Amino acid sequence: MTNWSVILNIAKTHLLTKMKSTVTASLGVTFGIGAYITLVSFMTGLNQMLDDLILNQTPHIHLYNEIEPSEDQPVSLYKDLEGAFNVVHSVKPKQSQRKIHNAIPILNYLKKDQGVRGATPQMRTQIFYLSGSIELGGNLTGVDIMEEVRISNFRDYIVSGSPEALRNLENGILLGAGLAKKMSLDIGDRVQVSTVDGGIFPLKIVGIYQSGIADIDNIQSYANLKTVQRISGEAQNYITDINVKLHDISHAPSMAQKLGNQFGIKATDINTANAQFETGSNIRNLITYAVSITLLIVAGFGIYNILNMLIYEKMNDIAILKATGFSGRDVQLIFMSQAIIIGLVGGFLGLLIGFGLSVFIDQLPFNTEALPTITTYPVNMQFRYYMIGILFALLSTFVAGYLPSNKAKKIDPVRIIRGN
Numbered sequence: 001m002t003n004w005s006v007i008l009n010i011a012k013t014h015l016l017t018k019m020k021s022t023v024t025a026s027l028g029v030t031f032g033i034g035a036y037i038t039l040v041s042f043m044t045g046l047n048q049m050l051d052d053l054i055l056n057q058t059p060h061i062h063l064y065n066e067i068e069p070s071e072d073q074p075v076s077l078y079k080d081l082e083g084a085f086n087v088v089h090s091v092k093p094k095q096s097q098r099k100i101h102n103a104i105p106i107l108n109y110l111k112k113d114q115g116v117r118g119a120t121p122q123m124r125t126q127i128f129y130l131s132g133s134i135e136l137g138g139n140l141t142g143v144d145i146m147e148e149v150r151i152s153n154f155r156d157y158i159v160s161g162s163p164e165a166l167r168n169l170e171n172g173i174l175l176g177a178g179l180a181k182k183m184s185l186d187i188g189d190r191v192q193v194s195t196v197d198g199g200i201f202p203l204k205i206v207g208i209y210q211s212g213i214a215d216i217d218n219i220q221s222y223a224n225l226k227t228v229q230r231i232s233g234e235a236q237n238y239i240t241d242i243n244v245k246l247h248d249i250s251h252a253p254s255m256a257q258k259l260g261n262q263f264g265i266k267a268t269d270i271n272t273a274n275a276q277f278e279t280g281s282n283i284r285n286l287i288t289y290a291v292s293i294t295l296l297i298v299a300g301f302g303i304y305n306i307l308n309m310l311i312y313e314k315m316n317d318i319a320i321l322k323a324t325g326f327s328g329r330d331v332q333l334i335f336m337s338q339a340i341i342i343g344l345v346g347g348f349l350g351l352l353i354g355f356g357l358s359v360f361i362d363q364l365p366f367n368t369e370a371l372p373t374i375t376t377y378p379v380n381m382q383f384r385y386y387m388i389g390i391l392f393a394l395l396s397t398f399v400a401g402y403l404p405s406n407k408a409k410k411i412d413p414v415r416i417i418r419g420n
Contacts, residue, residue, distance in 0.1 A: 007330060011337040014317065021310045022342065029346025029397060030353060032299025033389045036292055037354025040385050042361055043288040045378035051281050056153045057211055058270050059243035060252040063106070063259060065098055066266035103239035106263055115246055115255070118151030120144050122241040123228045129221075130192040130200065131183040138179060138219035140193060142228025145174075151245040161187050161207025170227060173203040177210035178218035193231065201231050296392050304400035310338075312404070332405045339401020340394065347393030351386050 015022045100106065103121060110119035123142040128135050145163045148154040155163055159177065166172045173193075175185060185191055187205055194200045203223065210217050223231075229238055244259075246252055252269040260267035321331055362379040 007333050008337055010321075011334050011341065014334070015338055015341065018310070018313065021313065025310060025342045026346040026349070028299070028302045029343055029393050030349040032296070032302065032396075033347055033350025033393050034353035034357065036295050036299070036392075037351060037385055037389050038357040038361070039295060040288065040292045041354070041358045041379050041381050042377070043291070044285075044382075044385075045380035047281065047284050047288060048380055049374065049378040050284070052153070055270065055274065057157075058273055060246045060249055060270045061244040061256045061259065062268045062273065063100060063242040063244065063263070064240060064266050064268075065100060098240050099234075099238050100240065100242060100265060102263075103242065104237055107239075107242060110242070110244055115248065115251055117245040117247050118147060119242055119244045120147045120151065121225060121239040122243060123225055123232070123234070123238060124240050125228060125232050126196060127231075128194040129179055129183065130194055131185060134183050135194075136179060136182065136219075138176070138221065140173075140228055140231070141220065141222050142225035143222050144225055145222070157209055157211050158207050159210045161205075163207070165206035166222070166224065169204060169206055170224065171201075171203050172206040172223065172227075174207040174209040174222040175205050176217040176220045177208050178214060179221060180205070180208050182218070195231060195233075197233070199231070199233070203227075296396075300392070300396040300400070304396070304403070308400070308404045328410060332402075335405035336398070336401045339397045339405070343394045343397030346397075347390045350393065351389055354389065355381070355386075 107119055107121055110116050121144060125140055125142075126137070127140045128137055145154075145166050149163050158174065161174070163174075166174055173191065175191065180186065183191065185205055187207065189205050190202050191205060192200050192202050209220070209222060211220070225239075226236060229236055232238070244255075246255065249270065253271055256267040256269035256272075259265075318331055321334070322328070326334075358379045358381050361377050362381075364377050366374060366377045
């Protein structure tokens with residue numbers, strides 16, 4: 001029966017008497033795990049920031065009427081040519097209404113769905129922004145502002161003003177940052193908007209909106225849904241888009257197909273709308289995890305080499321232990337215990353160093369004109385990274401201790417003593 005108190009006492013004595021080797025081995029584990037925690041937290045934080053920049057502003061499902069050519073051309077309906085090969089050149093899109101038919105019942109249906117987190121109506125229209133002699137083309141989107149804030153991170157992109165100010169003012173507008181800069185406008189100023197029909201309407205700027213994508217900020221602004229409907233001369237049930245957010249984003253493709261077939265409208269899921277971006281995001285994540293795994297493997301080899309040398313330095317101790325009655329298994333357990341102790345101590349120190357560096361990076365100022373709401377470098381300090389770090393520290397030290405200690409238990413003490 002193994003006497004663990006004796007084995008652990010001998011392991012502790014070995015570690016304390018060879019303090020330089022013990023510290024070196026522990027630091028190998030510490031810096032390997034610390035570097036892993038810092039790197040993976042920082043890189044995944046950056047990736048998450050880039051993903052959120054696009055995905056937070058993209059609905060999981062977008063419902064609208066697509067302008068497209070008619071699938072059934074007159075020639076295909078002519079019975080005398082049925083079965084013939086017909087070629088139609090220069091097909092033009094058919095005249096179709098931009099508004100969603102029965103939009104209010106569709107919204108009510110979606111809000112009752114258990115899988116839907118929220119559904120918001122929108123009305124988009126093309127306008128001209130007028131300020132003095134400046135006339136700029138752009139888009140004005142009517143929204144239910146507080147519902148947008150509830151189901152998305154809309155508030156994070158308002159760099160001046162607040163969504164509540166837009167809600168409380170019927171003739172208010174959240175002006176795009178690019179537009180505000182070009183026209184030298186700020187909160188409290190008034191901007192006139194002109195529709196394609198020539199109507200001019202004054203709106204008061206209650207906030208500045210910046211998405212981080214310059215092409216959008218140079219043309220896009222937001223107002224209350226009823227305000228845009230009034231400017232466009234449309235009824236209050238005139239809705240051109242419905243944005244849907246789900247509790248589980250993975251259900252978006254199947255639900256988009258279902259909604260499109262059910263209501264006869266175009267339904268685009270987030271994967272389809274951001275296919276190219278998602279490919280880039282997957283590649284970035286793959287690189288992050290590849291670098292992290294490589295770092296852990298390199299750290300593991302370093303730990304193995306240090307522990308391997310530590311055990312070979314103690315050949316005389318192994319011979320003495322065996323000569324005094326310790327079995328090969330007892331010798332192996334002694335050195336395995338040393339390796340696990342080094343793994344625990346070094347691993348926890350590595351977690352502390354990694355956490356400290358992550359907090360330090362998270363406090364560093366990060367100022368960019370494209371993302372004014374982000375003031376420090378993004379760091380993703382997820383608990384699972386720390387679990388992976390300590391588990392790897394224990395696993396690597398276990399393997400690094402097992403291989404040389406397995407050789408140590410087979411050593412013949414007589415040959416070592418004779419060699420000395």
